[in-house]
Amino acid sequence: MDAIEKAIRNALEKGNAEDRAFRERVYRSAFAALDRALQANPGVTVEVAIKRRKAIQAKITEIESEFLPAVPDVGPQGDAPAVELGADPAPAVETGRQASSPDVVVDGPVQSAADAPRSRVLPVVPDIMPDATLPDAPAIDMSVPAAAGATTEVAPDRDERRIRGRRLPLTAIFLTVTLLAAVGIGLFFAVQTGVFKTSAQLDTAPPEAPPTVEDDDFTPADGGPAKPGAADQSRDWINVFSPADASHVSAPSDARAEVMKDDTGSFLRIRSGASGSAISFDVGQGVLEKLAGKHAVFDIIARSEEGKETQISVDCNFGELGDCGRKRYAVGQQQNEYLFDVQFPDKHPGSAGTIAINSDFDKQGKAADIYEIRVSIEP
Numbered sequence: 001m002d003a004i005e006k007a008i009r010n011a012l013e014k015g016n017a018e019d020r021a022f023r024e025r026v027y028r029s030a031f032a033a034l035d036r037a038l039q040a041n042p043g044v045t046v047e048v049a050i051k052r053r054k055a056i057q058a059k060i061t062e063i064e065s066e067f068l069p070a071v072p073d074v075g076p077q078g079d080a081p082a083v084e085l086g087a088d089p090a091p092a093v094e095t096g097r098q099a100s101s102p103d104v105v106v107d108g109p110v111q112s113a114a115d116a117p118r119s120r121v122l123p124v125v126p127d128i129m130p131d132a133t134l135p136d137a138p139a140i141d142m143s144v145p146a147a148a149g150a151t152t153e154v155a156p157d158r159d160e161r162r163i164r165g166r167r168l169p170l171t172a173i174f175l176t177v178t179l180l181a182a183v184g185i186g187l188f189f190a191v192q193t194g195v196f197k198t199s200a201q202l203d204t205a206p207p208e209a210p211p212t213v214e215d216d217d218f219t220p221a222d223g224g225p226a227k228p229g230a231a232d233q234s235r236d237w238i239n240v241f242s243p244a245d246a247s248h249v250s251a252p253s254d255a256r257a258e259v260m261k262d263d264t265g266s267f268l269r270i271r272s273g274a275s276g277s278a279i280s281f282d283v284g285q286g287v288l289e290k291l292a293g294k295h296a297v298f299d300i301i302a303r304s305e306e307g308k309e310t311q312i313s314v315d316c317n318f319g320e321l322g323d324c325g326r327k328r329y330a331v332g333q334q335q336n337e338y339l340f341d342v343q344f345p346d347k348h349p350g351s352a353g354t355i356a357i358n359s360d361f362d363k364q365g366k367a368a369d370i371y372e373i374r375v376s377i378e379p
Contacts, residue, residue: 005059008129012063027060028110029322037211051279053217140169168206177263187263192233199239237299241281241373243268248282255279260369264335267369271327278356281373285352288321295378298324298355301371310359310366318353331368 011026034056038049158215186345190196243259243266251257254273259266270279304310316324321344329338359368 001267003064008032008063010186016345018048018067020067023064026208027064030056030060034266083150095108101310117299136366145375192270226269235297235376238287239372239374240287240298241268241370243371248284250280252277252279266301267303267371270357270368271365271367271368272359272363274335274363276363277356278357278358280312280354281370283316283318283353283355285349287375288318288344288349288353289373291342291377292321293344295341295343296375297339297341297378300338300355300371300373301335301370302331302338302359303369304331304333305367305369306333308366309333310364311367312338312368313358313361315356316342316353317356318342318344318349320350321353324355335369335371 006310008026008030010021011029015022015026017023031053034052036045038052165366193194246259246268249257249268251270252273252275254275255277256269256271257279258268258269261267272278300314309330311328311330314324314327318324322342324340324342327338327340331338355373357368357370360366
């Protein structure tokens with residue numbers, strides 16, 4: 001099997017080869033492929049181009065004959081019409097005075113119905129020309145040489161409307177318009193849903209007010225500072241409390257404070273009693289002496305007990321240096337930093353101070369994990 005026949009048969013296997021319209025499209029594709037190959041090779045002469053087209057035409061004729069039914073009888077010789085690709089699905093062919101189907105050309109002497117062999121006959125397949133002829137190529141006769149004694153001629157398609165239809169198929173126009181409409185609709189919805197907007201343009205919520213240090217100040221869980229380590233590390237932090245030394249922590253009788261550890265590190269889990277009593281953390285006198293007359297920022301690194309968000313309240317007693325007012329924070333399950341600042345008077349503290357934390361402002365027995373308490377002096 002040569003390359004031409006193999007290519008055509010492979011194409012026919014991809015669809016319904018019994019469908020005449022499908023076979024016609026395959027044959028036209030074969031001629032179109034040849035035309036592209038010839039145009040891509042300008043060195044091919046007109047004679048060679050014609051020979052190659054005739055070779056494809058012969059192969060198509062041979063293949064098409066396999067799809068014709070056996071002919072039970074043969075009529076008298078005469079002018080037999082050729083099979084024309086692109087014609088109606090079942091055109092009639094006149095043979096003598098009686099019409100027969102399918103469209104075939106029969107060669108040979110007249111035989112009676114009893115003596116006629118039941119055999120297949122070769123259809124006449126026209127040479128399909130491209131829409132645009134090769135440069136400098138002479139006009140090619142579309143007729144197919146007839147067998148002995150027969151004069152069968154295949155006429156090219158002269159219907160200008162059909163030629164224009166092949167050049168600009170209605171299906172291609174419909175698909176193009178549909179594709180353009182789909183793209184337009186997609187762009188419209190993309191603009192409406194804000195796909196091309198920046199994060200700042202999408203954020204239409206009112207700006208959040210920064211937390212203040214007024215009495216009974218409340219900071220939502222999602223409005224707190226960044227996670228530990230994200231704060232300004234250039235500050236000179238002074239340690240007030242660390243789980244490594246819990247000796248300076250005091251818990252009333254109905255409250256609990258216990259050092260624990262997990263994959264996030266060590267922490268002190270505090271749980272206020274039913275009375276709402278707070279756990280006290282000592283602030284050494286030496287620390288307060290460094291803060292006297294300064295503007296200081298305190299940082300409490302904490303989280304809630306797993307699965308139980310809570311609200312903590314913070315009170316301070318710095319002796320001669322005053323207090324910090326009451327602060328209230330919503331503490332989530334993620335470890336975060338909760339800040340408040342204090343302007344200390346320029347006095348000698350005289351004694352140590354305390355920071356008292358109530359783990360559950362609503363008195364529901366929820367716990368809070370305290371990782372660290374530290375302070376820094378604002379420049």
